[in-house]
Amino acid sequence: MLEIEKILEQIETKKNILEVGQGEVFKIPKSAGGLLISEGEMLAYSANKFTQTFRAMDPLNIAETVARKEALLEFKALVNTSLIEFSGDDLRKEVSVAGPVSASIIKYSLSRIFETRNKQNNYKFEDQFLNKNLKILNQVAFGVDDTIFNQGDFADSMFYIETGSVKLIATTGEELATLKSGECFGEAALINDNGRMCAAIANERTALFAINRDVLSKEISKDSFVSQLVVVSLLKRLDLMNKLRWASDFTT
Structure with a gap:
């Protein structure tokens, strides 16, 4: 099983640390790199008004950073929370x-x-x-x-x-x-x-x-x-998005 903590230990790329205070609403700026929760918890809000708690080692916007898209979610810190920021250029490279x-x-x-x-077939994976x-x-x-x-x-x-x-x-x-x-x-x-x-x-x-x-x-x-x-970040994010979208079938 792939564990994000062990992978993080091996990454030498320069990373920034952002701090979000308890109760603070956090809208991810367009200029932000890929963000991952190091410590703490944040409540995510989706378009369907359901919520999902993101915890340590959960990614906030790595999907958006890789795909060059605006953030789908807004967040509120449930406790004092530390975020690790990765360069978007490094991730995409x-x-x-x-x-x-x-x-x-x-x-x-x-x-x-x-x-x-x-619609394109995944020939690279097949071949x-x-x-x-x-x-x-x-x-x-x-x-x-x-x-x-x-x-x-x-x-x-x-x-x-x-x-x-x-x-x-x-x-x-x-x-x-x-x-x-x-x-x-x-x-x-x-x-x-x-x-x-x-x-x-x-x-x-x-x-x-x-x-x-x-x-x-x-x-x-x-x-x-x-x-x-x-x-790993995208798999974790997909899992969290499924819980948000299927909120009638899952509890957080």
């Missing part, structure tokens, strides 16, 4: 040369955080990782309406859709997302042992590659520590 696994996770995490869909590692990957097939996993199931793999499509379902039965050939899901297995946040069901006859997190972690560790920081 390392992302631009990330390996196929890291690049794929970054791409799809950003797509889901900002709720955009990239440089999947096709070279077929012997150690587990290929699985599912029929129409077959359950891939249920909410709460133990999570130790990410899935890549080779053919077919998959829908993600909340406990209420609400469809949260539909994913198609060339997309990944289940990446949160890389950063926590909390179990699956939702169920995944095959919409049609579907072939998947189940990629164990140990294999993924080994591949991601080939990239720079800054690139690894971005990968």
